[in-house]
Amino acid sequence: MLNRRKILHGMAAGAGAVMTAALDPRKAMAAPETGRTTKRVIFFMQNQGFDPKTCIPKGMTSSGSLANVTLPEPISPLESYKDRLHIINGIHGTHTTPSHSAFFGALGGYRGGDGVPPSGSTIDYELSKVLPETLMPHLCIGMDSIENMTTKPTVANLSASGAGQPIFMHSNPNHLYQMLYGGIATGEIRKQHEAKSNLLAQVEKLANAKGQSLPDHTAQRYSQFVQGFRDTNGLQDRLSKVSGHLRKFAPVVDERYTRPQFETDWHDALLELGISALTSGITNTLTIGSGRGEIFGAWKGIGVEKQGHDLGHIKQADNPIWIKIRQYNSRMLVKIMEALDSIPEGSGSMMDHTLIVYTSNNADSQHTSGANWPVMLLGNFDGAFKTGCFTQLDGKRPINALYTAILRAAGSSVDRFNMDEKLAKKFDRDSGPIKEILT
Amino acid sequence: MIRMPVRWFALFFLGCVPLVNADQYIPGQPLKKDFAKFAEPFLTRHCTACHGSDDPAGGLSLHDIGKVQDVNVGIWKSIWAQVTLREMPPQDANQPQVLERIQFSDWVVGELGRVLESKGGFLEPEDPNKANFLDHALLFGDLPAGVKLIPTSSPTRIWRVTREEHITRLNELINKEPDYDPAKPGLRTQGDVVPTNHGGELKMYFGTDRIIQWQGGTVAYATAVKSVPAILSSSRKHGLENYPAFYTVNSAEATQIISVANDVLRYMADGPLSIAKPYQITDDPNSIKDKMVGDLRGLPTSLVYSTQIRRPITPVFDLLELENPTEQHQRRAVEFMFEALTFRSPRLHESDAYLQLVKESVEKLGNKDGTILGLSAIFLDRDAVFRPELAEAGETDRYGRVLLQDWELGLAINHAFSYIKPDPVLREAIVSGNMRNREDVRREVERILGDATIRKPRILQFFRDYFDYDLGGYICKDSRALTSAGVAGGNAHYRAMFDATASTERLIEIIVAKDQQVLRELLTTDLAVATKADSVYLGKVNTPKERQKSIEAEKQYQQTLADKIAAELEAWKKANPGKEPPKPKKQPNRNINHNVTQVVIDGEKEYARVSRRSFGAGSMKPERTLTRTSNGQRLGLLTHPAWLVSHSDAMDNHAILRGRWIQERLIGGGIPDVPITVDAMLPDEPQNTLRERMRVTRESYCWNCHRKMDPLGLPFEMFNHAGLYRELELDQVVDTSGEIIDSGDPSLDGNVANAIELINKLANSERVEQVFIRHAFRFWMGRNETIHDGPVLQDAYSAYKENGGSMKEMLISLLTSDAFIYRQR
DSSP: OOOHHHHHHHHTSSSSOOOOSSOOHHHHSOHHHHSOOOOEEEEEEESSOOOGGGTSOTTOOSOEESTTSOOOGGGGGGGGGGGGEEEEEEEEOGGGOOBSBOTHHHHHSSOOOTTOOOSSOOHHHHHHHHSOOOSSSOEEEEEOOHHHHHHOSEEEEEEEEETTEEEEEEOOHHHHHHHHHGGGOOHHHHHHHHHHHHHHHHHHHHHHHTTTTOOHHHHHHHHHHHHHHHHHHHHHHHHHHTHHHHHHHOOOOOHHHHSOSSHHHHHHHHHHHHHHHHHTTSOSEEEEEETTTSSOOOOGGGTOOOOTTHHHHSOOTTOHHHHHHHHHHHHHHHHHHHHHHTSEETTEEGGGGEEEEEEETTTTSSSOOSSOOOEEEESOTTTTBOOSEEEEEEEEEEHHHHHHHHHHHHTOOOSOSSOOHHHHHHHOSSOSSOGGGBO | OOOOOOOHHHHHHHHSOOOSOTTOBOTTSOOOOOIIIIIHHHHHHHTTTTSSSSSOGGGOOOTTOOSOOGGGHHHHHHHHHHHHTTOSSOTTSOOOOHHHHHHHHHHHHHHHHHHTGGGTOOOGGGOGGGGGGSOHHHHHSOOOTTBOOOOOOEEOEEEEOOHHHHHHHHHHHHOOOOOOOTTSTTSOOTTSOOOBOTTSOBEEEESGGGEEEESSSHHHHHHHSEEEEOOSOOOSSOSSOOOTTTOOOOHHHHHHHHHHHHHHHHHHHHGGGGTSOGGGBOSOGGGGGGGSOSOOTTSGGGEEEOSOOOSOOOHHHHHHHOSSOOHHHHHHHHHHHHHHHHSSOOOHHHHHHHHHHHHHHHHHHOHHHHHHHHHHGGGGSHHHHEEEEOOOSSOBOTTSEEEOOHHHHHHHHHHHHOSSOOOHHHHHHHHTTOOSSHHHHHHHHHHHHTOTTSOOHHHHHHHHHHHOOSOGGGSOOOHHHHHHHTSOOTHHHHHHHHHHHHHHHHHHHHHHHHTSSHHHHHHHOOEEEEOTTHHHHTSEEOOHHHHHHHHHHHHHHHHHHHHHHHHHHHHHHHHSTTSOOOOOOOOOOOOOOTTEEOOOOOSEEEEOOOOSSOSGGGSOOOEEEEEEOOTTTOOSGGGSHHHHHHTBOSSSBOHHHHHHHIIIIIIOOOOOOOOTTOOOOOOOOTTSOHHHHGGGGGSHHHHHHHTTTHHHHGGGGGBOTTSOBOSEETTEEOOOOEEEOSOSOTTTOEEESSHHHHHHHHHTOHHHHHHHHHHHHHHHHTSOOOGGGHHHHHHHHHHHHHTTSOHHHHHHHHHTSHHHHEEEO
């Protein structure tokens, strides 16, 4: 059965057409415009695994406070934010069969693999349905080598709106800027934006004309096709209504966009766009795929000459390459937090209502059984999650239980996420959220 | 998946003059009878004696249910299912007259449709999983007195292009597939569907036929190449999944289509240069060694493309080659793209509109970018994503029907077989006015069926939908459960299953090509198309004794080998005194699987249709062997691993699912939805067999439905959940007994010792053949059959039967029937 929410989220399952139907843009903007508070979630998925030694402070073997310990070097940029940090060790994901990457299984909590289509929706998509509506329920960005981002500007490996329905990541910041801010852009981006807008307007007109003669019993189905164009085209209207507001948040397009020296220029630009989509209230669910959920990726701009698969073969702990990558990630996390801190929301800031989930799409290492899947949470999500601490679990709760916890904190009353009772008997010693991490 | 209601049948009755006497009833028509005078007396006569106020059976009380309304929709749906399926009243109670039951069922459908109108309508009668709710006897037996049939037709409609059709259509624009080779009929060729890849994904690949070198292993290759997945969605656990009423195109899909359009058009223009740098295109990879430095694995720059152009060269290429193209060039490209994407030539106003779009885009973005953007709009034309059957031209007959004609009729025939545009002969028939009547249809259908070079992937799709043998690779298996079943765990199993899908399709093709007793052959063949891995999958699980014997034999072999090597060494030393003997040769690892008695895969060389190179050296291989299965252990497709694993779960067989398949697809019975109050879980008792754990379904509340499934699925316990034959389960002789209960054909009913006996019984049943015809009808008509389709089904069955079980004759009959060629406006 169709309902408005389903239609909206059906539309959200693609590269660009993620705008809601007839939303009042001012109502659909998040807190800064309206004074309301809203929760938001960011998933940051680094590829090649997340070695617990790169995040657990030395000597910490059991749960406890982070107040009197120093964070390991790879995540040292988070030292000043450790009161907001929650390091979790001992979640498992064996059932996702991570080996190189669990792909959709990382956020879906089910078996994934290279070339294996998603067998269900992923947690980020499900959260985007639970969180308050925005103009764009869910935005995914993916960071990779410059060649991959240029030739394959959209790929789908991590997020899905359902079985066989992947959600694409944006990897070319020029395209993403055009989609988000084309209406307030200038120069070449503006031209392309206008040409595409004109084209889509004509497509809508043609589609509409061809729907006039349809019999009633098919017209309703066809009208969803036409409505899709109306929604996409209506986006510009809606964005233009808040253009004054968006202008305050839109990043400046500079040479990093048009003539990147390194892939990290585009990584930074994509992050800025992602942050701006959050701070401007365009979306409240952001998924970042560093390495795009695959086993390659490059970070030459931060002095990592090796790239791709070899990065996964080297040990991460005390390795200068992985220290650089993880520190780069951590600085990105700091950028997100600083940006959200700077926007007042309710009696505090946006960050007070936000949860950042940092982990890998492949548990703890490149070749792994998934028996341990370290995770870092930043922010308390309106007080739902404990912060400033380390939690050691017994390895008997699956990643699905973490996602259940987030869903619960977001307002959904679920006991399990993507795990039926039969699988749970084998892979989960308990049901419901991971209680140890909740306040 | 989005399903929308089809109310065409009711519309039919509203739109035409009654042609029957007042005392004759036309099934399916809206019944203007009220609850108190019609439905309540029915319930009183047949239901409330058991389902009354005191201690009602099953806890369901109907004495005060009242008319259909929001609050009791669930109960009324259940009443509809139980009465329509003739589950209620129970067999030992007084039964309503057939006509009375039909009318009551029609009344409930009408009322539920009315109450649920604002919620999308009452969809169950249009669900193919409920198509068997229509009593088989009403289609193939004598009609009850008072029932009047009317000439059938299908509704006007638009069919959303299927994901297979869509991707195959796009693939035609960028990849040249080989011509049909009669010497190797199994090889993938032009017109065959783009197959799923090593991971079961339906993807279109760019330029992989020109890649002559790459860096790194299979995963690096897969990451470096450009590909796009299927965009249009469909359900996974499919059955018949291509009814036109199922799907639309949402805006997310539309956005992706336009993005893919850009990639396709750029590739049409530039080939690999749209992906690669110019230096990567060379026939001499050594000449660019200086550029291929460092670790490029997983990058598009790790690939070397040959200089040989393989993609189709089209008017789009010609247009973008020109510096100053004329309007004529632009129009030619527009017309070419329109026909390539919609399969028909554009009308003038259509080509004018798209030409204008191209011009406007060129003005803004310049020739190349503007042309590409402008042409991409055609990918989203209504007729590129939906196939219309609107019957806008043509006369209405006395029954309110219109015969399809010209492009609509031609494309309907084309779609019955093909995913690519009509072949030249069919196209000529369409444009020359020779596609306007039943004889025109017969001529083209017979011609297409007789020409092996015209590929017919839709026929294979029918069998895929009917048998559901292609799901094995998508079922998440527990690795330890796989190992204990005798096969390798991990990716090897999933890849074996995707290979098994391709193998099964080739076997089906071989049987369909012979066109003799097609269904019976599919159910009873001792042939199998196999890969090397199938020596295990088609094998037998060893008993502990056999396993021990295998271990002993291997020990003996190793001992003999060691003795032989030692003797040879001794002899060498004797012959070469004082010299250092050479290092012993490393013996190959024999990897004996002591858990399985493997079968020998031998026979004729065969080929199966597999994906383009998707995984580098690890891509699927087409080579197969047409072999025979072990005598007495297997019989037909239902005993092949592809089907068995497709009907299993993570840890075990799925006897209920298997039984349900037999009940619905062969016997033609219907299964009502599981009541929401039922906790459909078997106990987790690893010490007990599946049959023992299924004792919970034999409780009276469950058994009413489960008796239709469980005894039909349990005979397949002679195989384990990886599809291997077994004699023991948990070290006890496996119980493979089963029973056919109340099939509707008394000669079928009774006990069976195992799956082989069950299959043999079913394969020789007329009823089973008729049910097969019913499924074919649904697939090709895109809707459930109604009682008015009885004559069409009977004709199709006669054509099949009288021609020795000929699929071709059955198809000719169906595709020339009123149901196929007439539409109700």
